[in-house]
Each structure stands twice: as structure tokens, then as C-alpha cells.
Amino acid sequence: MEQYFVKETIKQGLFEISDKEIYKHVATVLRHRIGDVIYLVDENSELFESTIKNIDAENKLISVETVKSDKPSTEMPIDVTIACSLSKKDKVEWITQKSTELGAKRIVFFNSKYSIMHWKSNVVEKKMLRLQEIAKNAAQQSKRRIIPEVIYLKDISELNKFTEDLKLIAYEESAKDGESSILAQSLNKPHNSVVCVFGPEGGISSDEVTDLESNGFVSIGLGPRIMRAETAPMYFLSVLSYSYELNSK
Template sequence: MRRFFINTPVSEIMAITGDDARHIAMVLRLTPGDRVLLTGADGKGCIAEITQANATLVQLKWLETVEDNTEPPLAVYLVQGLAKGEKMDFIVQKAVELGVYGIIPAATEHCVVKYDAAKKADRVTRWQKIAREAAKQCGRSHIPHIYPVMALNDIFANSEFASVHKIMLYEGQAAEGLKQVLAAGKKQACMLFIGPEGGFSSGEVNLCQQHGAKIVSMGPRIMRTETAALAALVSVMYECGDLGGS
């Protein structure tokens, strides 16, 4: 059964507009009587029946509530240094599939790409769309939020992340490995800092340490930024999430 997200809570009568409506009516060719799985803005899910479908509007009626929580028990935020080309698109898509809770694009000292304000907003809109599509495809019951592009100082100053356990992956010398830090104790939320192609500067490492972040290594080999992001996320989800089973 196809899954779609709506921007309102689940109710007796619901509507889908925009690109999703066109996809339902013109690509999937679903018609009145067909059923879909809906996830509302409140995170609750239901099975709904299509009552009207065209390229601009799909109307649906509630049939039954379903227990539909596919989210891992750990909220993982990925702070990803801006990567060039299509790497960020790839990271966003795969991170959503792996269960990331939110993604914060970070403008760091060694970023190759430099965006002005308009370009930053455009990129974030694009990444949010990719996240939404990936969440639909893999059966998520939550669409990860793509935050505005931030500097590291702004991330640490944001009260939303004050209690989140912070882990920076660094290719330099680190006293602990990621496995050791994860095994030290389970957390309800954690934040992974991944550098761009040029890695983090020593000043950025010091900044993270000053704000209580653990500086860790993932072994003796230097990974590409897109590899490091997904390898770290898989490791966290296996150790603390649901990739290792119940």
C-alpha cells in the first residue's frame, strides 16, 4: 500500500494537493475506491480510501487507524559539512532511509562549496523534498527536518540541541573510537558531526570540544565525507537504534 504524508492531523475527510496529487492521479493512476496509507502531521497513521482524484486534488476518507511507528528509538541528528555536486543529495536520501531524525547542513572552514543566502534557501528546499520522497519510499512515519545551513557556533547556540549528545568524527588523533563512545551509555538523542571534503579544521575541533562534544575516530582509514556520514549513522543505528533487530 502506497504511503503519503499530509500536512494536517488525520481526520474523517482529508486532502492531498500539489506534486503528490499529480503523482497519485497521473503516475500511479489511483482512482476512487483505491486505498493508501496516510501519515498525518501529528505522526498518526491511517488507511484511507480515495473518493476523488485528479492532478490537482485528491480527496480521501478515513477508514481505520493503524499503529504505524517505523521510527528508531534514538533520535539522530546529522550535522553534515556542505559537500559539492550531488553528494549532499545522496547523503540526505540515504540518511533518511537509515533512520536519521534531522539533518543540519553546516558551513565549515574547509567547505568547497560557498552559497549565498538565496542559494542556501534553494538547496534546503531541494533537500527537504528529497527527504520527503525518501521517507515515503522507505516507509518512515516521520519526515526528517532539513534545517537551514548553519555555522557550528549557531548549532551550539541553538537551545533545541542543548541536551543532545554530540559526537564529532575526526580523521586526526582521537582518544576514543565511535564504538567505545556508543558503548559507554545509551542516549535518547545524539548528534553526529561530519566534515566536508576538506575535513574539520583544528579550530573547529577545539570549538566542539569546548561545547562538550566527543571527538572520535572510525579507524585508521580516511573516508570520503559521504562514506563517513553513512558509516557513522549505520554504526549508531546498529548499536543504539533498530538496525540490529529488536
């Protein structure tokens, strides 16, 4: 049963879907009919089982009867932000899609010394709109209750302003030094929010790491194998989910 995000607050009862994209998908692509059930998530992250009552083809409106769902939330109990150095278009899109599936709340892309790509200021807005759309679609598909926010930072140093409880850097040099316990130690303590920074293929420069460390970030290793820049955030998010959602402590 598919799920859509609407921008309004839904109250139990009749609700009119005004989003033309949802109309297109429900009425034209999937050819739903009166009586079919879809799920809607409103601006308050509430999930509603919604039975189609009317399809107005002329005005592209769908009326549904909504009942609040008692399905448990699919959101992680900790707010997770991943911050990745800019990379090629397909990698950035891929990171956005997979991080959404894996439960990230915020997905940050930043410029750094060895970033594979740099975005000119006149393309940033267009790129961010596209990534935000990818996040929305992935959130709908993976049955999230929120759409992760995609953020662009002109410089890695803007991460210093981040205020998460736990601030980490996935640092290849730490992994090479055999650092293998800080992540597990950190996750064994209670936290409400975490951010982890991932460098480009060429790595974060040691100056950049030093600067982040002097602003409360801690460098961690993610195991003995070298992961590509896009694989490491997936590893991190999977581990967060396991620790907070599956691990029976």
C-alpha cells in the same frame, strides 16, 4: 503500498486529501482507482490505512476512508542529528536522501573553514527547499513517520548551541591515532538524542575541533579506513540503527 505525508490531523473516518501533489501522484501517475488503498501519515506522525472512496478530477481532490494502522513505528528510538560540512550539490542531495533512508531526524549542513562549497545567502532558501523536498520523498519511500528537518548553518560555531545528550565529532585525526572505542562506549549508555559532526574532504580544522570540544563535543574515530565525506554519516547512522534497533542486548 505507497505512503504520503499530509499536513493535517487525520481522525479515523472520511478524510479529504487537498495536497495537489498527492493527487497528481495517486490519480495521474499511479492511476489509482476507487477501492485502492494508500497510506497517509498525518502531522502527528500517525499512520492511516486509507481506502480511496472518491477521486474528484475537476477539483483535484481525493476522499479516503481512514483506519489507524497498528504497524510499529519506523522511527529510531533515539533522535539522531547529522551535521555535515557543505559539499557539492550532488553530494549534499545524496547525503539528504540516504540519511533519511537511514533514520536521521535532523540533517544539518554547515559552512566551515575547508568546506568544498559555500552558499551565497541569496541561494540558501532555494537550496533548502529542494533538500527538504528530497527528504520528504525519501521519507515516503522508506516509510518513515516523520520528514527529517534539513537545516543550514552559516557557520560551524552555531553547532555549539546544540543540546543533544551526546555530541560527537567524526574526526579523521582521532581515527588515525587509532581511537576506536569511544563510539561503542557512548552507545552502551542510554541517550535520548545524539548529534555527530562530519567534516569536509579536507577535514575540520583543528581550531574548529577545539572550539567544539570546549562546548561538549567528543572526537571519535570510525575505523581504520579513510571514508569520503559523504560515506562517514552513512556509517554512523547504520551503526546507530544497529545499536538501537537490532542489537539484542
